[in-house]
Amino acid sequence: xxxxxxxxxxxxxxxxxTFLKGRPRHDRFDxxxxxxxxMDVGKRxxxxxxxxxxxxxxxxxxxxxELYVDKxxxxxxxxxxxxxxxxxxxxxxxxSRMARENRVQVTVTYxxxxxxxxxxxxxxxxxxxxxxxxxxxxxxxxTRTILIDGIRLSxxxxxxxxxxxxxxxxxxxxxxx
Numbered sequence: 001x002x003x004x005x006x007x008x009x010x011x012x013x014x015x016x017x018t019f020l021k022g023r024p025r026h027d028r029f030d031x032x033x034x035x036x037x038x039m040d041v042g043k044r045x046x047x048x049x050x051x052x053x054x055x056x057x058x059x060x061x062x063x064x065x066e067l068y069v070d071k072x073x074x075x076x077x078x079x080x081x082x083x084x085x086x087x088x089x090x091x092x093x094x095x096s097r098m099a100r101e102n103r104v105q106v107t108v109t110y111x112x113x114x115x116x117x118x119x120x121x122x123x124x125x126x127x128x129x130x131x132x133x134x135x136x137x138x139x140x141x142x143t144r145t146i147l148i149d150g151i152r153l154s155x156x157x158x159x160x161x162x163x164x165x166x167x168x169x170x171x172x173x174x175x176x177x
Contacts, residue, residue: 068125090138107132111157
């Protein structure tokens, strides 16, 4: 019993003789080869590549299944604590030299509004996401943003900031105040 690919060839296979002959071999300069040259591997791979008739359809369906929530409003105590933490981060990263020296790693939970214009929650609700990285800059006055590993987040959308180091402890001495 011979194998076709990974399947075994049945005994009464109709094209058994043709299969056993193998691929047709042509001489380098024979008339058929001149009229029908071999296809290069790149074109052949492109020809037999899978075809996605509905490009992006799977992604669109996946986006429709995402759950969106309303933006939480912080109570005054949490707002004050967030402001205190942002002030500490600002003092540790107020210029690029300080940011390079301190390299404060933080975990920020922030609100990201729904960006899918075809979703029913567009502009109304969003998702809470968490990012962990090195805080590069906190600009509370002009742009009201925080920069973490090249991602700029609006301070209005920040829910909480945490750090593995003990820089946010209440009894921590802020050397710049």
